[in-house]
Amino acid sequence: MLKAAFLLCVLSGSLLLTPSSVSSEPVPSAKPLQSTDGPVFLEGIDVPPVKPATAVSPAFDEIADNVGRTNCEIAGLIFQQMPSVDGTADGDAACGIGDPIVVSGVNHRKSKATFRVPVTVSCEFAEILTGWLVKDVLPEAKKRLGVDVRRLGSGPGYQCRRRNNKPDGKLSEHALGKAIDFSEFQMTDGTVVSIEKDWGTDTPKGKFLKAIHKSACKRFTTVLGPDADPNHKSHIHLDVGCHGKKCTYLICQ
Template identity: 50%
Template sequence: MIRQFKSRAVQEDERKPMRKTSWRIVGALAGLIWLILQAGSAAPVPEMKPLGSVGQTPFVEGIDIPRTKPRSEPELEPEHQDRAGPQPKNSQARGSCVIPGALFEDREPFSGDRANSPAQDEDKGCGIAEPVGMIGVRQGSVEVVFPGPVLLSCDFSKVVADWLLLDVLPAADSLLGTQPVRVGSGPGYQCRRRNNQPDGKLSEHALGKAIDISGFEFQDGSRISIDEDWGRQGAKGRFLKRIHTAACERFTTVLGPEADPNHKSHFHLDIGCHGRDCTYIICQ
C-alpha cells in the first residue's frame, strides 16, 4: 500500500509541469484575443453622411422671373444637328428614373451651383437628387427635341413628357395638320432665388422643377413663337391657347403672356407647392 501511494504521488508530480504549460498556452491565447479585440475597437469608423437636402421649401405664389430668357427661335445645338438621334431610355436607363416616351440622359445627383449658373453661397438648397438631361420625346415616328439636354428632376420630366405627348402633339395635329420637331426652351435648372433676388424663397428652377417654353418648330418648316403669336386669331393662336389650358391641368404653376410683362415671351411651367396642402393652382 505504501509503495502504491508513492507511485501515485510521483505520477502527480510528473503531471504538474504539463498543467503549468497548458495554463500558459491558454493565458497566451486569451491575451492575443484581447489584443485583437482592442485593435478592432480602436480602428476609426467612417462617419455616415446623409445626402444634403435639395430643398423642400414651398414655392410662394408670385412671379418667377428667369435670369436668362429662353430662345425665341428653337434651334438645335451643333452637337445635336448631325446625329441620328438618341434612343428612348425609359426601359434601359442606368438609374431608377423611368419616363415613358422620353429621350433623356442619366445624370449624377448634385447640389449647389452648376457651370454658367451663378449662385449665392447661401443657396445650399439648390440641387437635384435624381436629375436627368431631358432631350425630348418620341411617339411613333415623331420625335420632338429641345435645343439641348434640359437639366430637370426625374419627376418633373415625367410631367413635361406627358404634356408634350398627350397635349401638344394632338393639338398640333388637329389644329395645324403638322407635328412639332423642336421646342424652344431655357436650360431648366438654375441655382437662384425667385426674381433673382439675393434673399427669399428658392426658385423652382433651383430644384429642377421648372422649365420655360418659348416656341415650336414644325415638320413643315413653320414656327410658332409665344412672343409673336400669343393672342392672335387663327390656328397658331388657338394652338397656344389650347396647350396653355392643358398645361394648367398638369402643372401647379403656368405663367404666360397674360400673367405679366416678364412672361410675355414664354410659358413658365413648374410643379411647386402652393397652399398648405399643395393643391392650389396658379394658371395665368
C-alpha cells in the first residue's frame, strides 16, 4: 500500500509540469558566435601554388626555429611576455610557440600606434615585425599622408591551423607565431587606408601601400598582397617561413 501511494504521488507531481508551465521559464538570449571587435577578414592562404625562384639575401638563409627565451627585449615594441604555447591544447601538437609575446602596439618618436586586437607572435618574429613597422610603415605614412598611424588593423597572429585552413597538409606559419596579416591602417586624423579598397589606386593611400609592401619584401621571406591571388584581396600576409631546401627563396607578390 505504501509503495502504491508513493507512485501515485510521483505521477501526480509529474502531471503538474504542463507545457505552459515549462514554457514560462525564462529563456537565455542567444550569444553571438564571435566578437564583432575581432578581425573583419579571414586570414587566408599562406603561400601561392608556385614558388618563384628568387634568391633572398643572406639574412634570410638561416632563420632560427622558435626557442624559449627567458627575456624578450625589443626596442619600440609594447608587449607582454607569456608562457610557452603548446598546440596540444588546440588539437595539433605541431602548433605552438616557444617564445610567445602578446603585442599591443609600437612606439615611434612621440607617436604610438596600437593594434586593433592583441597580436600573439614569437619574439623572433616580433623583432622583424617591429623593424618593419617602426622603420618603414610609420615613416611612410608621415611622408605620403602627412599624418601618423594610430591603429594597426591586423589578425591575431597565432592560429593553430594548417595552410589554406585545410585539415591536413603543411603547417601554417601562423601556427608557429611567425606570421601576421594586415587589412588596414587608421591614421590620427581618422583616415583609414584599406588594403582592399586602396590597393592599386593612384592616390597617396595606394602609393603608401605599394611602398610598405616593397619594404616588407626586404624583411620577410613571404609577402603576399592583393596581386598574389584573390585570397589576398583584403590583406597583406607576412611571414618568415623557410622556402626551398636551403631557405633561399623569397616569395614577394
